[in-house]
Amino acid sequence: MIKVTxxxxxxxEQKNPTVKxxxxxxxxxxxxxxxxxxxxxxxxxxxDEPQHGLTEExxxxxxxxxxxxxxxxxxxxxxxxxxxYQRVLDGMGLLVLHSGHFSKIFKKLMGTSCDxxxxxxxxxxRIWILNPSHPVANGLGEYIELEKEEMYGxxxxxxxxxxxxxxxxxxxxxxxxxxxxxxRGKGKVFYFxxxxxxxxxxxxxxxxxxxxxAVSYLAPSGSQMPVYGNAKPLEAIAVK
Amino acid sequence: MIKVTxxxxxxxEQKNPTVKxxxxxxxxxxxxxxxxxxxxxxxxxxxDEPQHGLTEExxxxxxxxxxxxxxxxxxxxxxxxxxxYQRVLDGMGLLVLHSGHFSKIFKKLMGTSCDxxxxxxxxxxRIWILNPSHPVANGLGEYIELEKEEMYGxxxxxxxxxxxxxxxxxxxxxxxxxxxxxxRGKGKVFYFxxxxxxxxxxxxxxxxxxxxxAVSYLAPSGSQMPVYGNAKPLEAIAVK
Amino acid sequence: MIKVTxxxxxxxEQKNPTVKxxxxxxxxxxxxxxxxxxxxxxxxxxxDEPQHGLTEExxxxxxxxxxxxxxxxxxxxxxxxxxxYQRVLDGMGLLVLHSGHFSKIFKKLMGTSCDxxxxxxxxxxRIWILNPSHPVANGLGEYIELEKEEMYGxxxxxxxxxxxxxxxxxxxxxxxxxxxxxxRGKGKVFYFxxxxxxxxxxxxxxxxxxxxxAVSYLAPSGSQMPVYGNAKPLEAIAVK
Amino acid sequence: MIKVTxxxxxxxEQKNPTVKxxxxxxxxxxxxxxxxxxxxxxxxxxxDEPQHGLTEExxxxxxxxxxxxxxxxxxxxxxxxxxxYQRVLDGMGLLVLHSGHFSKIFKKLMGTSCDxxxxxxxxxxRIWILNPSHPVANGLGEYIELEKEEMYGxxxxxxxxxxxxxxxxxxxxxxxxxxxxxxRGKGKVFYFxxxxxxxxxxxxxxxxxxxxxAVSYLAPSGSQMPVYGNAKPLEAIAVK
Numbered sequence: 001m002i003k004v005t006x007x008x009x010x011x012x013e014q015k016n017p018t019v020k021x022x023x024x025x026x027x028x029x030x031x032x033x034x035x036x037x038x039x040x041x042x043x044x045x046x047x048d049e050p051q052h053g054l055t056e057e058x059x060x061x062x063x064x065x066x067x068x069x070x071x072x073x074x075x076x077x078x079x080x081x082x083x084x085y086q087r088v089l090d091g092m093g094l095l096v097l098h099s100g101h102f103s104k105i106f107k108k109l110m111g112t113s114c115d116x117x118x119x120x121x122x123x124x125x126r127i128w129i130l131n132p133s134h135p136v137a138n139g140l141g142e143y144i145e146l147e148k149e150e151m152y153g154x155x156x157x158x159x160x161x162x163x164x165x166x167x168x169x170x171x172x173x174x175x176x177x178x179x180x181x182x183x184r185g186k187g188k189v190f191y192f193x194x195x196x197x198x199x200x201x202x203x204x205x206x207x208x209x210x211x212x213x214a215v216s217y218l219a220p221s222g223s224q225m226p227v228y229g230n231a232k233p234l235e236a237i238a239v240k
Numbered sequence: 241m242i243k244v245t246x247x248x249x250x251x252x253e254q255k256n257p258t259v260k261x262x263x264x265x266x267x268x269x270x271x272x273x274x275x276x277x278x279x280x281x282x283x284x285x286x287x288d289e290p291q292h293g294l295t296e297e298x299x300x301x302x303x304x305x306x307x308x309x310x311x312x313x314x315x316x317x318x319x320x321x322x323x324x325y326q327r328v329l330d331g332m333g334l335l336v337l338h339s340g341h342f343s344k345i346f347k348k349l350m351g352t353s354c355d356x357x358x359x360x361x362x363x364x365x366r367i368w369i370l371n372p373s374h375p376v377a378n379g380l381g382e383y384i385e386l387e388k389e390e391m392y393g394x395x396x397x398x399x400x401x402x403x404x405x406x407x408x409x410x411x412x413x414x415x416x417x418x419x420x421x422x423x424r425g426k427g428k429v430f431y432f433x434x435x436x437x438x439x440x441x442x443x444x445x446x447x448x449x450x451x452x453x454a455v456s457y458l459a460p461s462g463s464q465m466p467v468y469g470n471a472k473p474l475e476a477i478a479v480k
Numbered sequence: 481m482i483k484v485t486x487x488x489x490x491x492x493e494q495k496n497p498t499v500k501x502x503x504x505x506x507x508x509x510x511x512x513x514x515x516x517x518x519x520x521x522x523x524x525x526x527x528d529e530p531q532h533g534l535t536e537e538x539x540x541x542x543x544x545x546x547x548x549x550x551x552x553x554x555x556x557x558x559x560x561x562x563x564x565y566q567r568v569l570d571g572m573g574l575l576v577l578h579s580g581h582f583s584k585i586f587k588k589l590m591g592t593s594c595d596x597x598x599x600x601x602x603x604x605x606r607i608w609i610l611n612p613s614h615p616v617a618n619g620l621g622e623y624i625e626l627e628k629e630e631m632y633g634x635x636x637x638x639x640x641x642x643x644x645x646x647x648x649x650x651x652x653x654x655x656x657x658x659x660x661x662x663x664r665g666k667g668k669v670f671y672f673x674x675x676x677x678x679x680x681x682x683x684x685x686x687x688x689x690x691x692x693x694a695v696s697y698l699a700p701s702g703s704q705m706p707v708y709g710n711a712k713p714l715e716a717i718a719v720k
Numbered sequence: 721m722i723k724v725t726x727x728x729x730x731x732x733e734q735k736n737p738t739v740k741x742x743x744x745x746x747x748x749x750x751x752x753x754x755x756x757x758x759x760x761x762x763x764x765x766x767x768d769e770p771q772h773g774l775t776e777e778x779x780x781x782x783x784x785x786x787x788x789x790x791x792x793x794x795x796x797x798x799x800x801x802x803x804x805y806q807r808v809l810d811g812m813g814l815l816v817l818h819s820g821h822f823s824k825i826f827k828k829l830m831g832t833s834c835d836x837x838x839x840x841x842x843x844x845x846r847i848w849i850l851n852p853s854h855p856v857a858n859g860l861g862e863y864i865e866l867e868k869e870e871m872y873g874x875x876x877x878x879x880x881x882x883x884x885x886x887x888x889x890x891x892x893x894x895x896x897x898x899x900x901x902x903x904r905g906k907g908k909v910f911y912f913x914x915x916x917x918x919x920x921x922x923x924x925x926x927x928x929x930x931x932x933x934a935v936s937y938l939a940p941s942g943s944q945m946p947v948y949g950n951a952k953p954l955e956a957i958a959v960k
Contacts (some may be wrong), residue, residue, distance in 0.1 A: 477601050
């Protein structure tokens with residue numbers, strides 16, 4: 001049982017009746033629901049809670065943090081961003097969704113602008129699997145098809161992923177790296193593109209499969225924390 | 241429960257009393273023992289069995305194949321190599337140990353000579369963890385120390401690993417990429433350096449931890465098998 | 481001045497009047513022409529010459545080999561393939577074009593099936609640049625557009641490229657990794673997708689730019705040849 | 721002729737007579753000298769100049785920026801760091817040397833802590849070449865040997881390099897990724913480990929060769945700057 005915290009900006013849901021209608025419990029609520037059904041221990045947190053719901057206690061108890069944000073990236077407190085960042089380097093997994101590409105935390109972990117092309121035009125997206133052996137693709141067919149989504153197009157200004165799992169085809173003529181895995185410190189990061197707030201994308205079964213797979217993949221693993229700083233020699237050093 | 245087949249050339253054990261004494265049940269026997277204790281369904285196979293013990297039935301029933309060879313790489317039948325190769329592309333995991341770097345199957349999957357420097361001089365090896373988030377490093381400290389091992393040194397003529405997990409330091413002055421992960425088709429491949437036949441390396445607890453981790457990591461995962469060949473369009477194509 | 485050998489199967493040109501008309505001097509002739517204009521020292525070689533035109537002398541004098549083949553991959557002699565392979569590991573660059581994905585030499589260097597989806601339907605291809613800092617993309621805009629090409633679609637069964645430079649969008653709904661850089665031994669390999677024989681693709685200025693850039697990029701560079709085999713210690717080893 | 725700016729903190733040189741004696745013109749002066757001899761157009765800049773010598777004019781005129789810092793990383797103005805960062809994403813090359821691993825600009829571009837182990841013990845370093853085809857290794861032998869250097873040891877908390885060119889062996893028992901290439905936006909970044917201020921490392925011919933190679937490798941290349949933001953469709957989108 002993995003301890004998951006689903007973080008959502010939760011602003012579109014308050015302002016836009018269309019979004020409210022699609023996600024009556026918020027995007028975080030919809031994601032939490034299917035992750036709970038998958039047997040995980042799931043909490044949610046949102047921007048307008050004190051400390052954005054991400055107290056040190058919450059972060060220390062989180063194995064995998066899911067992040068959805070868009071309108072209010074700038075309102076996320078730098079101190080909280082730094083704490084999330086440190087937790088990732090210490091081993092917490094981070095799943096960044098859709099417009100989270102422009103969140104402070106993702107940009108800080110990538111070291112690039114994370115800029116891209118975009119368009120809202122109800123167009124078809126087809127997400128192709130480039131690495132059929134990757135655990136995030138467990139149980140998928142050859143591609144995922146979404147009838148209507150926002151377009152994100154290359155160039156996507158990210159470092160080359162350690163593992164490029166998905167690339168999207170868009171009706172309007174663009175391609176996009178839609179599933180990107182990164183190691184950062186002792187933690188793992190996955191970016192997954194779909195999920196514009198005005199479409200019911202997070203109810204799509206394949207999209208849910210990817211998110212469930214990603215949570216399992218991102219759960220902490222590996223060796224003990226490395227020790228940094230001044231180090232005694234492990235072998236004798238000749239005096240020269 | 242993962243279905244593991246441990247394949248061993250099993251020739252040193254017949255010829256060299258030192259090896260026989262260290263590994264009375266063969267290197268394959270020693271490895272099979274701790275993998276069984278870890279709860280896996282383990283079989284062994286050796287070079288001198290019919291079809292080297294790797295019939296189509298055995299291969300089709302194998303999730304992860306472990307490979308140890310050295311003296312007799314050339315005696316491995318090309319047809320068997322091709323079957324193992326196809327099974328890897330179809331999703332079977334492959335763990336290649338030590339002198340298996342020069343096996344037909346590893347060279348075929350790498351596309352390079354897999355050549356290296358070597359020396360038998362009872363020297364110390366210290367295996368450092370470069371990717372502390374990788375599941376193959378689960379439960380390890382900062383490094384693994386082996387008091388006496390054969391030296392393998394760079395340049396190691398392999399493709400850059402998809403994930404470089406370990407690098408070894410050797411007493412005599414060399415370094416070596418000791419833990420290398422690759423994706424090939426729907427399968428995963430891991431190369432792990434230690435295990436010269438005249439040292440009791442496969443009784444070392446950390447080495448056993450790596451091999452157990454590797455088996456879990458290499459077990460089949462991912463999307464369905466891709467479909468290749470002539471494909472009908474998924475979208476209308478304009479007549480030009 | 482880089483010494484380039486352009487190798488072509490040169491069979492479609494003999495059999496198919498359409499191809500003959502588009503490429504009266506053969507695909508190799510068309511490619512040689514613009515590489516010569518770029519100031520390189522260019523030779524051509526074809527399948528039906530003795531040793532396919534790839535004698536040891538020719539190979540030893542080649543800095544970068546360009547490869548186009550399709551109908552007759554199986555007629556390429558294994559011994560010649562092995563010589564080309566060895567030259568790549570020794571530092572010769574190799575540029576594999578279009579249907580060369582299924583050539584013996586490319587499959588041997590990749591270690592995978594190199595299989596893919598395909599379709600001949602006069603459809604539009606748009607080649608997006610994913611790594612805008614790569615020298616192979618020198619002087620290009622954001623993408624290359626080809627009005628009519630054969631479709632190649634994912635999954636493309638190759639190892640993850642060391643550098644993924646291009647991804648194609650196709651009108652019929654697929655995507656494809658169209659520009660893939662690999663290091664193999666002391667040599668470099670680049671795969672570039674476009675160039676179906678019934679389209680005038682190699683007269684496209686952007687396609688020519690990529691091929692010219694690739695030749696410069698693939699020219700031998702790096703350290704001296706590594707030394708393999710038994711090695712004396714560089715440091716004193718304690719007797720244990 | 722590449723326009724190079726060599727930036728140095730230039731503090732050890734003012735405080736420590738040993739450093740002053742080894743580098744009478746500063747570390748920046750020593751590096752500038754051999755880069756000039758190599759035919760480049762070289763300027764220097766130091767921390768205590770106005771804007772650290774890195775005005776917008778200087779940065780806009782710089783193809784490759786070389787960075788050496790140690791004592792005073794915190795004194796580098798965030799605004800200047802942001803300007804250097806933007807120039808890298810826009811195509812300027814960046815060569816980070818030795819203790820520059822902890823500079824604000826390197827940490828910002830990496831997205832990790834860039835922490836490591838270290839020790840000052842006059843110990844031997846042997847830098848092995850892992851990618852013999854990389855242009856930064858042009859003209860080198862199999863390794864570079866430095867009789868006395870500061871030790872840097874793994875775990876080095878960086879993202880996996882896009883190209884890992886060097887790994888160091890240290891007398892005291894550690895290994896370290898000493899030559900790491902990264903793409904960031906339209907720019908390239910290279911980290912090269914050696915160069916502790918109390919050793920004459922930058923007079924070593926092999927070290928100079930690497931730095932000269934790196935400058936050539938890092939010079940701007942690639943496609944035009946990508947265009948970001950809202951994008952019109954390139955193909956017709958069906959109304960649904």
